[in-house]
Amino acid sequence: MTENKKGRYGPYGGRYSGETLMHALFELEKSYREAHADPAFREEYARLLREYAGRPSLLYHAQRMSLDIGTTVYLKREDLNHTGAHKINNVLGQALLAVRMGKKRLIAETGAGQHGVATATAAAYFGLECDVFMGKEDMIRQSLNVYRMELLGATVHEVTDGTATLKDATSEALREWSRRIDDTFYVIGSVVGPHPYPEIVRDFQRVIGDEIRAEMLEKHGRLPSVLIACVGGGSNAMGTFYPFIGDASVRLLAAEAGGEGVGSGRHAASVTAGSTGVFHGMKSLFLQDDEGQITPVYSISAGMDYPGIGPEHAYLHDTGRARYYPVTDQEAIDAFEYLSRMEGIIPAIESAHAVALLTKLRSEFTPDDFVVVTLSGRGDKDVEAIGRYRGKIN
Amino acid sequence: MRKDNIIDTTFKKLRAEGKKAFIPFVTAGDPDIETTYRIAKEMIQNGANLIEFGVPYSDPSMDGPVIMRADKRAMDSGTRLRDIFDLVGKLSVEYPETPFLLLLYFNSIFVYGVERFFDAAEKAGICGLIVPDLPLEERAEAQPCADAHGIYLISMVTPTSEERAEQIATSATGFLYCVTSLGVTGARKSYATSFAEYFSKLDSFSDIPKCAGFGISDPEQKRKIEQYCDGTIVGSAIVRKVEQGIEAGLNSEEIARSVGAFVRGFTGGKSNDPSVL
Secondary structure, three states, X not given: OOOOOOOEEOOEEOOOOOHHHHHHHHHHHHHHHHHHOOHHHHHHHHHHHHHHHOOOOOEEXXXXXXXXXXXXXXXXXXXXXXXXXXXXXXXXXXXXXXXXXXXXXXXXXXXXXXXXXXXXXXXXXXXOEEEEEEEHHHHHHOHHHHHHHHHOOOEEEEEOOOOOOHHHHHHHHHHHHHHOOOOEEEOOOOOOOOOOHHHHHHHHHOHHHHHHHHHHHHHHOOOOOEEEEEEOOOHHHHHHHHHHXXXXXXXXXXXXXXXXXXXXXXXXXXXXXXXXXXXXXXXXXXXXXXXXOEOOOOOOOHHHOOOEOOHHHHHHHHOOOEEEEXXXXXXXXXHHHHHHHHHOOOEOHHXXXXXXXXXXXXXXXXXXXXXXXXXXXXXXXXXHHHHHHOOOOO | OOOOOHHHHHHHHHHHOOOOEEEEEEEOOOOOHHHHHHHHHHHHHOOOOOEEEEOOOOOOOOOOHHHHHHHHHHHHOOOOHHHHHHHHHHHHHHOOOXXXXXXXXXXXXXXXXXXXXXXXXXXXXXXXXXXXXXXXXXXXXXXXXXXHOOOXXXXXXXXXXXXXXXXXXXXXXXXXXXXXXXXOOOOOOOOOOOHHHHHHHHHHHOOOOEEEEOOOOOHHHHHHHHOOOOEEEEOHHHXXXXXXXXXXXXXXXXXHHHHHHHHHHHHOOOOOOOOOO
16 A cells, blocks of 8 residues: 555645535545445445456457567457446446445546446446536537436536536536535546545556456466556556556556647646646646646546546656656547557547557567556547547548 | 734624624635725725635635636736735735735645745735635644744634534634535525534534634625624625626726625624724
């Protein structure tokens, strides 16, 4: 564990929350610790992952890519999970916890819509009420996911404040939790927010890394050499990296949203270009000005269009344990097409950032390396936007 | 020895006179810093006891729509911390017996630099800070600096504080900001909280002055609540008044006067600051 009792990761993390939510955060932490220690809870969670989410996900040997890049490439296929992304791993855990705590209603923020869809799915499964907050911009970018959530019985609330994207949806979900706290469980979608959320989300996502580790050891008798994942808030990357933090031989590489290039000012590369601040309940790295005003961010990927990163990532960056690279929209789109053609797998535009980082850093890898890229989600939701970008769809 | 914080002397005086504090809030720089200056003067001349300035923030995640819009207007007019320190610096010279407070998110302090911030705040004559996202558990980051500069960190307690309320009340300085409803800032039609129960419990923990805030929008509500506590804080309703002035195309002077008249409705109009003739 890199966090201490107060939810700190080095200087990062903490619980910078309004007093209205403090008691609920302590209650959540206590309930989580009890659930975590309860074998029945853990077994039920494992059963849900197995029988409902379809885990374990495949660790797929991408042979054509391996040949092309000159190393051994494996893809961790989170895109094959139920609802099409890694988000379901975390949501099933939190929803199970919500039920255990006697909550009747789930609320969530969503960017690309994947976390919102996963939350709406879990609410349907458990028979809970569900409200999802989504920026107006993202509702346009990801209209299919809006309908998907509604189909699952959730109410989607349009957020028009600020840049009308993920950060504003997160602020609105926090406000809603303050307004109605008794029967409501706030399902945070990434390793962000006040303690204990970054820890809870990471614990529910570490199944990604645990499965990679077990399968590598079983089939190859070794650990991977490199792990690559994309980061917005950073949940799939944290889940991938976490079980390997103590293994110095395993390189941890993360792709953040470079947008139109870090020099352009239109990006969401909070590690590369951010500074330490306190926002959304946590101390971490944020894109902000010299008086702490959060600056507008941009990425083609709605899921990575967030001005900060989870506190544990900020710490992994500081200590040099993981490295963070900006990947531009253009590089991500190229990778989106590359993976589709090379392996017959259409990745989410978020996940395409991770694939792009693999191709960018190809000269650093040898044929003896085992490089595992986490494909956090599938690309159906992005096909239309990319087609339009390429002028193939009107 | 450092001189007493005038928040203490203000409440001591009010209690001795059997009066309640009225604390209006306005977003600094909405629509510009000059108007805020005029509004503050009007509020003091019309009976405000303490003045609370909101520091505009890009993402005010604990505020409702009225203050969010005000923050946006203030930021659009280019309001910076320097302007707010200058504003209070000017007012605290003119009204040495009126305590000025800032309400701001912790990031505004943290990124400016905690030591640098408190140094500037003390020089400006700021008496207290309300930092809604700096709960007791995270206070250590600012408390030593606040103490060294003689500035109070005003604690907030809410109906959901539960077992935390005692520790918050007993460690509070200046006054205790008692949130009387759930949710974010903004006007409300009714309250779920039983005031008698809420405040008598807080009174049992500490003798510190207690002021009610969140959702108080008219003099009737103020009168109803203040019989249970030492004062009231009105924010969004005043900020909305400013907004209505802007919407009606009033000039700076007219906006300030309309806010002054609105404050008079709460206070009865008599100034408490002896420097006001």
